Amino acid sequence: MAKYAVSDLDRTFSALADPTRRAVLVRLKNKPGLSVSELARPFSLKLPGMTKHLDVLSDAGLITRTKTGRTVAVNLSAAPMREAIAWLNRYERFWTVSLDRLAVLVEEDGEQ
Amino acid sequence: MTDRLPSVTIVRRIKAAPAKVWAAITQPELMMQWWGPDAGPTLSVVADVRPGGRFSVVFRLLNGDEHNPTGIYQEVVPEKTLVFT
Numbered sequence: 518m519a520k521y522a523v524s525d526l527d528r529t530f531s532a533l534a535d536p537t538r539r540a541v542l543v544r545l546k547n548k549p550g551l552s553v554s555e556l557a558r559p560f561s562l563k564l565p566g567m568t569k570h571l572d573v574l575s576d577a578g579l580i581t582r583t584k585t586g587r588t589v590a591v592n593l594s595a596a597p598m599r600e601a602i603a604w605l606n607r608y609e610r611f612w613t614v615s616l617d618r619l620a621v622l623v624e625e626d627g628e629q
Numbered sequence: 630m631t632d633r634l635p636s637v638t639i640v641r642r643i644k645a646a647p648a649k650v651w652a653a654i655t656q657p658e659l660m661m662q663w664w665g666p667d668a669g670p671t672l673s674v675v676a677d678v679r680p681g682g683r684f685s686v687v688f689r690l691l692n693g694d695e696h697n698p699t700g701i702y703q704e705v706v707p708e709k710t711l712v713f714t
Contacts, residue, residue: 618662
């Protein structure tokens with residue numbers, strides 16, 4: 518069905534499977550370029566904890582980090598998410614089209 | 630991580646008797662008539678419909694690509710529930 522590299526999708530989906538990481542992405546969508554400590558604050562996470570989450574997001578290609586002096590600015594990178602959504606859509610379409618035909622098949626002479 | 634995979638839920642009401650729908654989703658010659666994401670042909674269906682039984686479908690898309698999804702039936706309650714991987 519889908520032709521995407523499964524390992525990339527695995528990384529994207531497991532990165533997205535954590536509520537803290539999803540919240541980070543939402544915050545970055547509204548406020549691009551937040552620093553690691555700014556990101557950590559609302560979650561009452563220590564910097565190393567947040568850095569671990571950011572490592573996972575970064576490995577999945579969902580964020581980019583840019584170092585300026587002593588500050589690391591974090592930004593959203595949406596391409597892998599678009600791929601994940603496309604994968605889900607294809608899956609949904611597969612079943613929608615199949616079930617349409619299934620319905621036609623069983624309903625055609627199916628007066629109850 | 631399999632317990633954390635994303636999910637897609639599709640709810641469909643079909644206006645036909647449960648026995649008829651059950652036949653369509655468990656009998657290979659009927660499954661061949663609806664399986665697939667486009668108008669390409671379904672080439673073969675194996676459906677050993679019992680818990681632990683295997684299914685295997687080969688279908689060809691209109692673009693010529695062939696796919697062979699396979700899985701295992703996990704829960705089989707005739708005319709009510711069919712769970713497979």
